[in-house]
Amino acid sequence: MAAETHSLAGLIxxxxxxxxxxxxxxxxxxxxxxxxxxxxxxxxxxxxxxGEGLALNLMGCVLEDFLTREDDDGRNIVDDYLKRxxxxxxxxxxxxxxxxxxxxxxxxxxxxxxPGRSFLARDFLRGGEPxxxxxxxxxxxxxxxxxxxxxIVTLPPKNLIAGGVLPFSLELSEKLRGLIRRxxxxxRKDAAKLxxxxxxxxxxxxxxxxxxxxxxxAAPIFTSLWLQDxxxxxxxxxxxxxxxxxxxELLFTKVHYPINSGTNKQxxxxxIDALPGxxxxxxxxxxxxxxxxxxxxxxxxxxxxxxxxTTYLDGDEVVLGNIELLENELVFSANSSARAERGRALxxxxxxxxxxxxxxxxxxxxxxxxxxxxxxxxxxxxxxxEARAAIREMMDRHYRTQLDQKIPMLGDxxxxxxxxxxxxxxxxxxxxxxxNQSAAHTGDDxxxxxxxxxxxxxxxxxxxxx
Numbered sequence: 001m002a003a004e005t006h007s008l009a010g011l012i013x014x015x016x017x018x019x020x021x022x023x024x025x026x027x028x029x030x031x032x033x034x035x036x037x038x039x040x041x042x043x044x045x046x047x048x049x050x051g052e053g054l055a056l057n058l059m060g061c062v063l064e065d066f067l068t069r070e071d072d073d074g075r076n077i078v079d080d081y082l083k084r085x086x087x088x089x090x091x092x093x094x095x096x097x098x099x100x101x102x103x104x105x106x107x108x109x110x111x112x113x114x115p116g117r118s119f120l121a122r123d124f125l126r127g128g129e130p131x132x133x134x135x136x137x138x139x140x141x142x143x144x145x146x147x148x149x150x151x152i153v154t155l156p157p158k159n160l161i162a163g164g165v166l167p168f169s170l171e172l173s174e175k176l177r178g179l180i181r182r183x184x185x186x187x188r189k190d191a192a193k194l195x196x197x198x199x200x201x202x203x204x205x206x207x208x209x210x211x212x213x214x215x216x217x218a219a220p221i222f223t224s225l226w227l228q229d230x231x232x233x234x235x236x237x238x239x240x241x242x243x244x245x246x247x248x249e250l251l252f253t254k255v256h257y258p259i260n261s262g263t264n265k266q267x268x269x270x271x272i273d274a275l276p277g278x279x280x281x282x283x284x285x286x287x288x289x290x291x292x293x294x295x296x297x298x299x300x301x302x303x304x305x306x307x308x309x310t311t312y313l314d315g316d317e318v319v320l321g322n323i324e325l326l327e328n329e330l331v332f333s334a335n336s337s338a339r340a341e342r343g344r345a346l347x348x349x350x351x352x353x354x355x356x357x358x359x360x361x362x363x364x365x366x367x368x369x370x371x372x373x374x375x376x377x378x379x380x381x382x383x384x385x386e387a388r389a390a391i392r393e394m395m396d397r398h399y400r401t402q403l404d405q406k407i408p409m410l411g412d413x414x415x416x417x418x419x420x421x422x423x424x425x426x427x428x429x430x431x432x433x434x435x436n437q438s439a440a441h442t443g444d445d446x447x448x449x450x451x452x453x454x455x456x457x458x459x460x461x462x463x464x465x466x
Contacts, residue, residue, distance in 0.1 A: 006096035006160075010089055012063070014081045024066050031062045031220045035228035039235060049234050058223060060164030064151055065219040067100045076101065092155075099153035100162060104212050105219040107173060109432075110146040111466060115139050121152060121161075122466070124173060125180055126211045130466060134158045138165070143439035145432040147173045149222045166226045170433050179221055184214045248336035252363045255344060257330040257355035268330060271350040272323055279317075288321040288334075288343060323347070330355055337362070395450055403458065409433070418459040428464045431455060 015024055036043060047055045070076045078101040086094055108121040111130065119139050120130040124147060133152060138161070147170070151162040168176065243249055259268070272278055272286055279287040321334035321343045332347055334340040344358070403414045410417045410426045417423030431452060438450045456462045 007093055008063075008097065010085060010093075011067075011078065011081050011097060014077065014085065015063075015066075020077050020080075023069075023071055024062075027066050027069070027220075028062050031065070031223040032058075032227060035224050035231055038228060039231040041231060041235075050230060054166075054230070057163070057165050058227065060162070061105070061149070061166060061219065061223050062164075064100055064103065064162055064164045065105065067097070068103060068216060068219075095155055096153070096160075099155055100151070103151040103153050103162065104215045105149060105151055105164075105222055106215055107147055107149050107168060107176060107222075108152065110142050110148060111144055113139050113142050113144065120466070121148075121159075125177060125215065131159050133161050135161055143436055145436040145439075149176075149226065166222065168226065169229075170429075170436070172225065172229050176222065176225055179225065180214065180218060183218055183221065184211060187214050248338045250335050251337050251340075253334050253337060253340035254361040255332040255340065256359040256361065257332070257351065258357075258359075259328055259330060259355055260353070263354045265325065268325060268351060268354055271354065272325075272347075275346055275350055277320070277346075278323070284325040286323040287319050288323065288346075289317045290320050392450065399452075399455055403455075414455075414459055418461060424461055424464065427459060427461060431461075431465075 015021065032043065036046075041049065046058070050058065067076075067078050078097050082089070082094060082097060089097075106126060107124040109124045109130075110119050110121060112120040116136055116139060118132055118134050119142060121133050122128070122130040131152065147168040148161075149166040149168055150164065153160050153162055259265070269283065273280060275288075277288050277290060279289050281287060320339050321332060324331045324333070330351065332340075332343050334343050340360075406413055407417075407430060409430050410423065412423060414427055414430075417427045434455075435452045438452070453462070453465075456465045
């Protein structure tokens with residue numbers, strides 16, 4: 001990062017002088033005291049809790065904020081150091097210190113990453129066109145649409161990212177934006193009262209107080225909010241509740257029915273075809289469906305909080321389970337215990353005498369997500385490339401169906417949202433969120449590398465993917 005090529009060692013040593021140390025300690029309290037007190041954490045324990053890397057980044061944010069500030073006498077540490085010790089610094093270091101002196105903390109959205117070289121950064125709070133930032137090491141861990149609180153400094157012909165960088169989630173980003181908006185509104189109201197008192201004519205809110213001026217004084221909001229969130233998650237980690245559209249806890253259940261010797265598979269097919277709600281996909285596969293998805297969605301939202309996992313077949317038809325006819329067994333699958341019981345009650349009488357005593361396999365959503373997939377001994381492992389292709393096809397079908405389904409984050413269907421300016425703004429945030437979450441899957445993960453470009457183009461907003 002920038003701090004690796006532009007040394008602040010001399011300036012940091014200058015910070016130990018009494019005339020600067022007291023002010024720095026007071027500012028550090030402004031950044032850290034409230035979240036530390038709320039979590040009942042001592043400053044000395046930040047390193048072990050956050051990890052040394054994030055702890056250093058956090059302190060980098062405090063230091064860089066101090067470099068921009070003036071004391072009650074109008075003095076600034078960078079100005080003082082360069083005036084009195086600048087003769088002992090290399091020119092690149094002096095330029096970098098002077099650039100930090102004028103820098104502003106903001107929240108940036110990452111895109112167009114060139115690993116080991118650069119990335120595009122769009123100011124999430126002030127808007128405008130993205131800027132190209134030269135960066136080596138950090139780009140190897142970045143994902144599209146990551147959001148980073150940081151300072152971007154310009155040292156022609158390059159833009160560089162400073163050392164204090166904090167990662168923000170989508171939810172935390174929106175919370176920060178709300179706080180900054182409220183801070184901006186308050187600053188402008190105070191400025192308007194002052195202008196009125198002194199009979200100063202103004203033509204716009206920005207003339208009273210610019211967004212940049214607000215951000216220059218708001219750096220502690222970034223660190224306090226981020227630290228509060230990180231400490232909460234570190235001290236009391238919580239998994240989101242995962243439920244299906246009936247509001248049931250996700251428990252992936254498979255019921256293995258061994259096929260009796262002498263059973264004619266056509267008899268099994270006929271028995272399954274005759275069951276209500278069975279949608280035949282092939283001679284070996286059926287979807288068990290239920291219509292009126294909206295009523296189930298409403299029921300789930302009234303019964304539980306958390307993330308809802310729903311699989312649709314066509315339109316509003318909710319998939320409750322699947323049946324697969326294999327060589328030596330019939331396998332019924334559902335994503336909750338309640339649905340598994342309903343399915344067994346439906347299926348059992350129909351195949352009685354054709355199959356033997358069933359074997360039930362249950363797996364929690366957590367263990368499934370972590371890759372702890374139990375596989376019966378009779379099952380044949382699927383080659384990685386075939387599994388990846390199958391998952392891609394499944395995701396294609398899933399997202400194509402969602403184009404005409406109401407998405408809570410949008411308040412509408414994606415196709416309808418694409419028809420209004422406000423809807424397109426929400427749609428862009430939703431698609432960026434999907435891409436960012438998908439990019440978190442790496443290595444051999446079958447979910448890694450899914451290409452969402454077709455969704456942007458299908459909705460006619462490809463030009464907003466920046």
